[in-house]
Amino acid sequence: MSAPTPGQKSWAQIIRWKLPVAAVVGALLWVVSGQVGFPEVFQWMFAGYALLGFVVFVLLDAPVMKTRSGWQAGVGIIAFYLICSALYVAASSLLPQFHSENEVEGIARKMVKFTRSPEMTGTLEAKTKELSGKADEILAKLNQLRSSGASVEDIGPVDVPKLDLATPIKNLTPEQLVERGKLVFKDQECYNCHKVGNIGGKKRGPKLDNIGNLATQAQLKDKIFHPTHWQADGFEDRKKDKMPDKYPDVMSDDELEALTSYLITLKNTSVDTPKPVFPTGYSIK
Numbered sequence: 521m522s523a524p525t526p527g528q529k530s531w532a533q534i535i536r537w538k539l540p541v542a543a544v545v546g547a548l549l550w551v552v553s554g555q556v557g558f559p560e561v562f563q564w565m566f567a568g569y570a571l572l573g574f575v576v577f578v579l580l581d582a583p584v585m586k587t588r589s590g591w592q593a594g595v596g597i598i599a600f601y602l603i604c605s606a607l608y609v610a611a612s613s614l615l616p617q618f619h620s621e622n623e624v625e626g627i628a629r630k631m632v633k634f635t636r637s638p639e640m641t642g643t644l645e646a647k648t649k650e651l652s653g654k655a656d657e658i659l660a661k662l663n664q665l666r667s668s669g670a671s672v673e674d675i676g677p678v679d680v681p682k683l684d685l686a687t688p689i690k691n692l693t694p695e696q697l698v699e700r701g702k703l704v705f706k707d708q709e710c711y712n713c714h715k716v717g718n719i720g721g722k723k724r725g726p727k728l729d730n731i732g733n734l735a736t737q738a739q740l741k742d743k744i745f746h747p748t749h750w751q752a753d754g755f756e757d758r759k760k761d762k763m764p765d766k767y768p769d770v771m772s773d774d775e776l777e778a779l780t781s782y783l784i785t786l787k788n789t790s791v792d793t794p795k796p797v798f799p800t801g802y803s804i805k
Contacts, residue, residue: 534581538574546570568611689774694781701782704775708767716786725763726752729791732784739796740780742804744771750802752794 549566558566588596689697705711711720715727731740742749747763767776 528583529581531583534578538577538581542570542574545573689777697778697781698785699782700778701780704771704779705782708771708775708779710779713763717788724758726755726794727791728783728793729786729788730793732787733789734793735784735796736805737780737784738804739798740783741776743796744776744779749804750796750798753797754794756797 546567549570550563553563553566554560689700692700705716713725714720716729735743739750743763745768747765771779
């Protein structure tokens with residue numbers, strides 16, 4: 521581009537007002553898009569649109585270029601194309617890139633109906649080994665009984681533990697159901713956002729030590745499977761740390777029953793657990 525001819529604006533005059541206006545518009549787009557819940561990548565895109573608008577309006581007011589023809593015109597077009605392509609590639613490389621492997625992993629996670637952590641699997645294996653040991657003990661006593669000619673009563677009672685994880689929840693005692701709920705709490709990694717006692721602590725979500733005094737089991741079930749139905753006091757506007765809505769896909773109804781049976785036992789009034797904030801008309805008891 522050549523220097524301005526008499527009567528045309530200089531580069532300083534062209535940029536003087538457009539640059540601050542573009543900066544203000546970009547900042548507004550960033551703030552507003554963040555407030556309404558757009559991911560950060562979209563915030564950058566909106567701010568980039570403001571910058572692009574600035575460039576376009578600067579080019580519209582740019583001084584008239586010297587007319588070129590022949591090979592100079594061809595070189596100019598190619599140079600302009602290369603510059604635009606380089607800027608496009610450089611800008612797009614800063615944005616998150618699509619990776620098919622990540623998408624496949626995400627789909628696989630959604631297709632898994634029931635998940636089991638290594639801790640829960642280890643517990644199941646330990647229970648199985650314990651049962652196997654008790655069975656061997658019974659067989660040994662039966663063999664001893666057979667060889668000695670004693671009566672069945674001489675065997676005595678054998679304490680056989682129940683395999684909690686394999687037992688339907690309808691057959692569990694209240695205490696066993698609570699223990700099952702503790703395993704679900706760990707299995708679903710609820711401690712990543714919520715703290716109970718000394719477990720957890722990232723403070724993305726409210727402490728749960730006293731939730732049993734603040735919400736019913738039905739309300740907790742509704743919150744876990746439908747996170748937007750109600751919020752905890754002080755957490756209403758947390759967009760980035762909002763509770764995920766994946767649990768209907770990765771948690772069974774039995775696991776939900778066990779988890780909430782555990783949560784309603786948390787009644788430590790010395791911990792400041794935020795109170796639930798129920799919307800108008802909320803009726804689940």
